[in-house]
Amino acid sequence: MVTMVGNESSIEKLVTNLIYLERDAIAAYESCIERLRDPQLSSQIAAFRQDHLQHLDVLNEMARELGAEAPTEGDMKQMLTTGKIALADMMGDSAILKAMKTNEDDTVTAYERASRHEAAIPKSRAFFEKALRDEERHRAWMDSAAKQM
Known part of the structure; x- marks a missing residue:
């Protein structure tokens, strides 16, 4: 999938779309944790899920500070993110x-764009950059762990 998050013209819409993304x-992390057979992998994924929960809190x-919408559920993309996990389950932990x-x-793409958003103030830009580092770390671990199997 290719995300368009980060291309919004307003910071309010960006924050709303990042909430949907988180x-x-x-939801994908929860599906993953349920399906992984290796408890060590599940434990690491659960730790990464905590990062996402922290991102959501911020x-x-x-959103409250900006007066922006703060969705309380995911959007249609959630079916795609969790659906990929369900399909991969048939092929094992690496998949x-x-x-x-x-x-x-x-x-990663969304937070890269968000960190460069012209309406981001220094405080929000710092958060976007921290979230980007978290996402890059998650992605690198997943890639490495999958290749080691």
């Missing part, structure tokens, strides 16, 4: 991690 990611606060890595590709 909610979709959290984004919800940003699940590869599917998760493709989901992380979108979050």
